[in-house]
Amino acid sequence: MVSPLLRLKGVRISGNARTLLQPLRPLAVALILIAAMRAPLAETPIALCPPLPPPEHIARDRAGDFAIHLFADEADVGEQGLSIFEGNMSAEYQGSFLKAEAARYDQRAHRFDLERSVYLGFQGMELHGENAQIDLAQERGQIDQAAFLYREPRAFGHADQIRFQHDQISELDRVRYSSCPPEAEAWRLEAQQLTLDRTRNLGVARHATIRFHSLPIFYFPYLNFPLEGRKSGLLAPLIGASDRKGRDVSLPWYWNIAPNRDATITPRWIEKRGTMLMGELRYLGERSAGTFNLDYMAADRGRDNQARYAVALEQQAQLDHAWEARLSYHSVSDEEYFNDLGNSQALTSQRYLERRAELRVAQEEVVELQR
Numbered sequence: 048m049v050s051p052l053l054r055l056k057g058v059r060i061s062g063n064a065r066t067l068l069q070p071l072r073p074l075a076v077a078l079i080l081i082a083a084m085r086a087p088l089a090e091t092p093i094a095l096c097p098p099l100p101p102p103e104h105i106a107r108d109r110a111g112d113f114a115i116h117l118f119a120d121e122a123d124v125g126e127q128g129l130s131i132f133e134g135n136m137s138a139e140y141q142g143s144f145l146k147a148e149a150a151r152y153d154q155r156a157h158r159f160d161l162e163r164s165v166y167l168g169f170q171g172m173e174l175h176g177e178n179a180q181i182d183l184a185q186e187r188g189q190i191d192q193a194a195f196l197y198r199e200p201r202a203f204g205h206a207d208q209i210r211f212q213h214d215q216i217s218e219l220d221r222v223r224y225s226s227c228p229p230e231a232e233a234w235r236l237e238a239q240q241l242t243l244d245r246t247r248n249l250g251v252a253r254h255a256t257i258r259f260h261s262l263p264i265f266y267f268p269y270l271n272f273p274l275e276g277r278k279s280g281l282l283a284p285l286i287g288a289s290d291r292k293g294r295d296v297s298l299p300w301y302w303n304i305a306p307n308r309d310a311t312i313t314p315r316w317i318e319k320r321g322t323m324l325m326g327e328l329r330y331l332g333e334r335s336a337g338t339f340n341l342d343y344m345a346a347d348r349g350r351d352n353q354a355r356y357a358v359a360l361e362q363q364a365q366l367d368h369a370w371e372a373r374l375s376y377h378s379v380s381d382e383e384y385f386n387d388l389g390n391s392q393a394l395t396s397q398r399y400l401e402r403r404a405e406l407r408v409a410q411e412e413v414v415e416l417q418r
Contacts (some may be wrong), residue, residue, distance in 0.1 A: 119150075128154035144168040147179075157184040165190065172197045187212040196228075203228050206241075217243045234259050234286040248273055257284050257298075264296050264316070277303045282311075291387065293318030297325070307331040320349050320388065337362035344388065355388060356380045373405040 120134030130152045138145040148163035161179040168174075173196045181188035189210045196203055203226070206219040218240065225235040239254035250272045257265040265284070272280050278301075285297040297315040304310060313325040323344035330337055340359040346352035362374040377400040379385070 130154070156182075158182055159188075185212075194229075202226060203232075205229075215245045219243075232260075233288075234284070236284075248276065248278075257286075257296075259286055259288075259294055259296060262294075265298060277301075277309065279303045285390070287390070292320060295390065297390070315390075317388070320344065320347050323355070323388070334366075335362070335364035342388070347387070349387060354380065355384055357384055357388075369408050371405075371407045373403070373407075375401050375403040377401055 117138045119132040119136040123131040132150040136147050136150045146166040147161040150162065151160040159181045165176040165179050175194045176190040177192040179188065179190040189208055191208050193209045194205045202224065204222060204224040206222040208220045209217060211217045220240055222238050222241045223235055225232050227233050235258050237256045237258065238252040242251045252270050255267045255270055256263050270281050272278065280301060282299040282301050287295045289295065295317050297313050299311050299313040302310045302312065308330045311327045315323045315325055321344060323342060325342040326340065328339045338361045342357045344355040347355050356379065358378045360374065360376040364372045366372055379400065
């Protein structure tokens with residue numbers, strides 16, 4: 048050990064935020080990138096998952112305080128620029144909380160090492176790891192055996208190692224992701240490697256497998272997704288289960304046709320029923336907008352291999368400055384369609400299908416309504 052220039056016990060240090068917090072910034076940004084997958088996941092059913100646990104640590108409210116506050120049982124400040132913090136080391140900065148059993152900061156090499164039981168809480172996200180290393184000069188680092196929790200939308204995950212560089216590129220080895228906690232994991236996505244590249248607005252997963260409990264449902268040697276905005280590609284799976292349908296897995300594929308048109312094509316596997324295909328088309332014009340949905344199952348095993356379908360059309364158009372037209376049309380193959388194949392509480396409880404045409408002018412209205 049380096050001979051200390053200054054040794055303190057029961058230490059509490061406050062310092063400049065840029066000097067002391069900067070080692071944490073690349074790590075925090077890299078972890079937030081993990082949550083970039085969150086947009087497609089916002090609609091993922093979580094009924095199979097228990098409520099989220101409360102935060103493990105809550106940083107103190109320090110409004111207007113731009114310093115970092117560091118606590119440790121012991122601190123050795125060496126004359127060679129090496130500072131060592133031992134025992135219950137923690138740091139707080141504007142709602143962020145960092146904790147580790149020990150930390151080393153090499154001022155000459157601009158290197159920050161965190162050892163044993165690393166914890167980071169930052170903007171609704173929590174991370175645990177065994178060790179972490181951050182190179183300030185190169186703006187890169189890594190954290191080993193990382194387990195992460197993102198609260199809104201909810202996401203749990205683990206990676207053998209997370210590497211990050213320049214706040215822009217992150218690589219995760221042997222990553223595991225779910226909206227359920229590990230102790231009650233109804234489904235999960237596993238990937239041999241996940242790369243998140245903000246310079247190209249691109250996420251890439253290699254050798255990815257989607258599992259329902261321990262059962263593999265889908266395997267993809269390669270898939271990619273946008274970190275921001277719209278991009279054609281696979282969305283997060285929708286996974287559920289019920290006594291009536293058994294296991295129920297949907298895998299949406301999003302097609303960004305044009306700035307004003309897109310479509311979602313969704314293969315769906317229902318354990319007790321069979322396989323069906325679901326499609327949605329959305330379009331937007333200068334004076335019109337609409338959606339068209341078509342779901343089709345060629346042979347329902349629960350209904351003597353009967354074909355089942357559902358159709359929905361919603362259209363509105365501004366004919367001129369005074370006249371507006373609206374059309375709403377819904378149809379299903381049979382009365383029990385939503386009970387058997389509906390994938391939400393709103394659909395399974397639906398009793399009436401609306402078929403409605405409207406023609407409006409100014410404050411007057413001419414309506415034809417059929418149910």
